[in-house]
Amino acid sequence: MxxxxxxxxxxxxxxxxxxxxxxxxxxxxxxxxxxxxxxxxxxxxxxxxxxxSKEALVVALAQRSAGEAFEVLRPVFDQPGKNALERLNAGLAASYQVKLGMGVPEPIAAMRSLLMPENQALFRKIVTIWEDLFRPVLTEVITQGVREGVFDTFDPEGVGDMIQGFAASIQDYLVRMFDAADAKSRRKTIDDCVKRLKLYGIATDRILGLPDGATVVLERKQVEAMMTLFMPSRPAGSLP
Missing domain, CATH: 1.10.10.60 (Homeodomain-like)
Known part of the structure; x- marks a missing residue:
């Protein structure tokens, strides 16, 4: 043949x-x-x-991963008839679901592996490409908010970069979840993560000139759900 x-x-x-x-x-x-x-x-x-080269292959993987997420999230950010804050919050909420692969096993397993120390080079490339792809989207949404009088900032692109930086830093808490040896350690990790998320939310509100609590952040139950997804051997009922 x-x-x-x-x-x-x-x-x-x-x-x-x-x-x-x-x-x-x-x-x-x-x-x-x-x-x-x-x-x-x-x-x-x-x-x-x-x-x-091997590095070029890694960049291609990162571009594909970020591109797939972008295809899902772009329509959420672009919803017609919504004001800038509604668009931003819809996009932030959807990002949480997309980054966790909607809870399906294969993307969760991939993310869990990507967070391991030996895969940090690949993960950093994915995060960088993700941020480059979404920078114009966030900048446009925040610029719209300034134009509408909803947001108050002199640097929409800089604010978007800060929001993306806040989101990326949460990965450190996921790594700490892997390393938690017992229920007490897991509880502290969750407490620390929730507290930091609250801080990031307030920081985002203030740099946008919004009242505290205006932008979406993950709640404790969502952080616990994240931990259950990434550590399936520990049933949800065992979480503190």
Whole structure:
């Protein structure tokens, strides 16, 4: 039978899928180019045809991950007939669901692996590309709010960057959840996370010239749900 030659974009997507599975299994730092060639079933020449280097493949993975999230979230931020605060809050609330993969096992497992120390290089690239992709969206929403008189800031893009920085820093608490040895430690991690989220919410409100509590933040029950998703061996009822 003649050999089936797949379109370049299909073959490239397959290489990305297999590389991601390998990174999540072994850790980004523990995967060599030869490992990627073996798992993807490509020659070195064919691999370089798709990706000039291992780092280029990682960037492509990050771009794909961020792009998929963007496709889901952009319509939420762009809802017609909403004022800027309503658009911002809808987008922030939807981001929580998207970043947790809507609770389905595969994205949760991927995120759990990405937060491990050996995958920090890959995770940082994903976060950076995510932020670059969403910067114009947040800037536009905040600029609209200034124009409407809902927000009061002289730097809409800077405020958007601060909001994204607040969101990214929550990953540190997820890592601490992994390391919590007992119920007392888990309870303290949750308490610390909820307190910090409240602070971030107030900070966002104040830099936008809003009353405290105007912007959406995760509540304790949502943080507990996040912990249950990321640590499924610990049933929800065992959380403090």
């Amino acid at each position: 003649p050999r089936v030659v797949k379109p370049k974009d299909v073959r490239r997507a397959e290489v990305l899928d297999r590389a991601l599975a390998l990174f999540l299994e072994r850790g980004y730092e523990n995967v060599s180019l030869n490992d990627l060639l073996a798992v993807s079933g490509t020659s070195k020449g064919a691999f370089y045809h798709y990706f000039p």
